[in-house]
Amino acid sequence: MSARMIKPIQTVTQRAPGLAKAKAKRTLKWQRDPEGMRLRILEAAKQEFSTHGLAGARVDRIAAKAGANKRMLYYHVGNKDELYLAVLEGAYDKIRSEERGLDLEHLDPPEAIRRLIEFTWSYFLRNPEFLSLLQTENLARAKHLKKSTKVKSMHSPFVEMIRTVVRRGVESGDFQVAVDPVQLYISIAALSFFYLSNSATLSVIFGRDLLAKDAKDERLAHMAGLVLAALTGRSAALFEIAKAPKSRTVVAQTV
Amino acid sequence: MSARMIKPIQTVTQRAPGLAKAKAKRTLKWQRDPEGMRLRILEAAKQEFSTHGLAGARVDRIAAKAGANKRMLYYHVGNKDELYLAVLEGAYDKIRSEERGLDLEHLDPPEAIRRLIEFTWSYFLRNPEFLSLLQTENLARAKHLKKSTKVKSMHSPFVEMIRTVVRRGVESGDFQVAVDPVQLYISIAALSFFYLSNSATLSVIFGRDLLAKDAKDERLAHMAGLVLAALTGRSAALFEIAKAPKSRTVVAQTV
DNA sequence: ACAGTATTTATCCAACGGGTTAATTTCTCC
DNA sequence: GGAGAAATTAACCCGTTGGATAAATACTGT
Numbered sequence: 001m002s003a004r005m006i007k008p009i010q011t012v013t014q015r016a017p018g019l020a021k022a023k024a025k026r027t028l029k030w031q032r033d034p035e036g037m038r039l040r041i042l043e044a045a046k047q048e049f050s051t052h053g054l055a056g057a058r059v060d061r062i063a064a065k066a067g068a069n070k071r072m073l074y075y076h077v078g079n080k081d082e083l084y085l086a087v088l089e090g091a092y093d094k095i096r097s098e099e100r101g102l103d104l105e106h107l108d109p110p111e112a113i114r115r116l117i118e119f120t121w122s123y124f125l126r127n128p129e130f131l132s133l134l135q136t137e138n139l140a141r142a143k144h145l146k147k148s149t150k151v152k153s154m155h156s157p158f159v160e161m162i163r164t165v166v167r168r169g170v171e172s173g174d175f176q177v178a179v180d181p182v183q184l185y186i187s188i189a190a191l192s193f194f195y196l197s198n199s200a201t202l203s204v205i206f207g208r209d210l211l212a213k214d215a216k217d218e219r220l221a222h223m224a225g226l227v228l229a230a231l232t233g234r235s236a237a238l239f240e241i242a243k244a245p246k247s248r249t250v251v252a253q254t255v
Numbered sequence: 256m257s258a259r260m261i262k263p264i265q266t267v268t269q270r271a272p273g274l275a276k277a278k279a280k281r282t283l284k285w286q287r288d289p290e291g292m293r294l295r296i297l298e299a300a301k302q303e304f305s306t307h308g309l310a311g312a313r314v315d316r317i318a319a320k321a322g323a324n325k326r327m328l329y330y331h332v333g334n335k336d337e338l339y340l341a342v343l344e345g346a347y348d349k350i351r352s353e354e355r356g357l358d359l360e361h362l363d364p365p366e367a368i369r370r371l372i373e374f375t376w377s378y379f380l381r382n383p384e385f386l387s388l389l390q391t392e393n394l395a396r397a398k399h400l401k402k403s404t405k406v407k408s409m410h411s412p413f414v415e416m417i418r419t420v421v422r423r424g425v426e427s428g429d430f431q432v433a434v435d436p437v438q439l440y441i442s443i444a445a446l447s448f449f450y451l452s453n454s455a456t457l458s459v460i461f462g463r464d465l466l467a468k469d470a471k472d473e474r475l476a477h478m479a480g481l482v483l484a485a486l487t488g489r490s491a492a493l494f495e496i497a498k499a500p501k502s503r504t505v506v507a508q509t510v
Numbered sequence: 511a512c513a514g515t516a517t518t519t520a521t522c523c524a525a526c527g528g529g530t531t532a533a534t535t536t537c538t539c540c
Numbered sequence: 541g542g543a544g545a546a547a548t549t550a551a552c553c554c555g556t557t558g559g560a561t562a563a564a565t566a567c568t569g570t
Contacts, residue, residue, distance in 0.1 A: 028565090028566075029518090029519085030518060030519080030565075030566080031517095031518095031566075032516075032517055032566060033517090034516080037518090052310065053308050053309070053310055053391075053394050054311065055308055055310040055311030056310030056311075058556090058558095059557070060558085068518085069518060069520080071519075072517085074560085075516095076517095079559075132394060134453060135390050135394060138390070138454075139308050139387060140455075141455045142458070145455075145459050146459055151460065152459065152462065155460045156462075177480075177484075177490055179477070180477070183474065186450055187446055187478070189449065190449030190450060191442055193445070193449050194441065194444065194445030194448050195445060197393055198390075198448075200392070200395075200400075201393055201397045204397050204406070206410060206414065207407065207410075207411075218435075218438070219438065222435070222438045223442070226481070226482070229432075229484070229488065230480070230482070230484040230485040230490055231484075232490070233488055234488065235432055235485055235486065235487070235488040239485075283536075284534090284535065284536085284549085285535075285536080285548065286536075286537095287535095287546075287547055287548080288547090289546080289547070292547085313526095313527075314528060314529085315526095315528085323548085324549050325528090326531095326548075326549075326550090327547085327548070329528095329530085334528080334529075335528070335529090
């Protein structure tokens with residue numbers, strides 16, 4: 001998808017009808033494209049791993065989906081586990097990089113938190129494979145992630161970002177408590193993550209489609225209300241907004 | 256474990272040394288025990304599925320762990336998927352049954368909510384396989400659960416229980432908002448579930464052991480503070496309680 | 511234009527894994 | 541005490557699967 005499909009020179013069989021096998025010689029059977037190949041493999045692997053889990057993923061299927069020969073996976077990335085780790089690292093890289101662009105520093109603390117919640121929610125919605133990959137990795141007790149050197153480093157800046165927001169909120173009087181940024185982030189992620197990653201079973205259990213448009217809007221409002229109410233101490237006002245039926249537009253409103 | 260191990264009459268080879276194969280005839284090779292067998296199979300399957308996921312689980316391993324012949328799984332329960340569903344149903348049955356004993360009706364609304372939070376947290380801590388099973392089922396988009404007739408029914412009473420608590424809380428003035436019970440329950444479950452089910456990756460990422468005793472205490476305090484603060488609107492006071500843990504750096508601090 | 515290397519394809523295979531078939535053993539009831 | 545049913549064991553089947561080996565083809569620099 002991202003990598004332009006160079007290889008498929010399906011024209012191999014496209015031997016002009018009539019001339020038996022004369023000198024149609026200069027029809028390439030395939031083209032080289034290492035980078036593109038690698039990207040296609042990783043993309044295919046991401047899909048496969050996220051839809052089937054680690055053990056359920058099939059190497060052959062990944063190859064097929066990538067339009068590659070199975071051997072290519074081992075040539076360009078490594079065996080199944082290494083492939084999985086590569087995919088996982090890519091996934092973390094992507095979300096953290098987007099988060100970096102949030103620019104929470106320049107926002108009013110409550111607005112910053114709200115923005116973080118909305119971003120997290122929408123990111124998870126837009127990238128369901130990310131959720132699956134994490135679930136799978138946790139099922140494996142993070143055995144792959146532990147081997148990764150890259151991933152460990154890229155999180156402290158993010159935590160500091162949140163810590164600053166909380167500190168500012170407390171100083172300005174917007175927030176009533178100096179909550180631990182890690183706890184706060186985990187909670188924010190949890191509210192979205194669990195709802196989405198477990199939507200299948202929850203929908204069955206509670207007998208309502210949690211992924212319906214209205215349900216999703218409702219959920220976002222609920223989460224924002226919950227967290228902001230806790231931080232600011234103004235439950236009523238904040239939850240009120242959640243109740244607003246259609247006018248989804250109103251996101252925040254100072255009392 | 257639960258089923259008394261009847262079968263292992265390993266004495267089969269215990270033929271008294273000396274008498275070739277005379278009439279040591281009356282040494283049983285095995286004993287019948289259908290119910291026990293079934294229980295052992297389900298218990299073994301629960302462990303296997305929760306530690307390896309659906310695709311990663313090995314039927315032979317389950318049989319071995321249950322001290323049974325592989326054939327027994329098919330005889331007493333069914334194929335791999337049916338086995339998985341049986342395990343899942345048992346898991347749901349167990350937690351909902353414990354929840355029924357919570358007796359939230361007779362508690363002060365805030366206390367009831369706190370109790371629900373504490374129960375959920377401790378149940379997840381005590382039954383980590385439950386988390387894995389749910390994760391696995393969600394990875395499979397609840398395809399097994401959808402076939403289950405039993406499970407669907409046993410959840411409405413629980414929702415009603417929460418609904419009542421919320422209503423009482425609003426009427427008494429303890430709670431400032433009449434939050435949707437399903438949303439509330441999902442949030443409460445989410446805060447514990449995500450933290451625990453993703454503790455492996457989160458621990459790596461944030462560089463702290465989230466399962467250490469102190470970390471767990473801190474988490475429980477944080478969750479209770481968050482939810483109750485949001486409902487009652489008294490952030491400061493509630494988060495205060497979180498401060499209790501002696502050593503740990505001050506988690507919450509009134510301004 | 512060609513030699514050397516990088517990239518890709520074509521096959522193969524041994525172990526595995528879910529499920530089955532058929533024989534054995536235990537138990538129950540008459 | 542034995543016949544028929546229930547429970548259990550033993551052995552096998554066969555498609556799948558991760559990975560490997562070897563040959564072919566495309567490029568690159570000289």
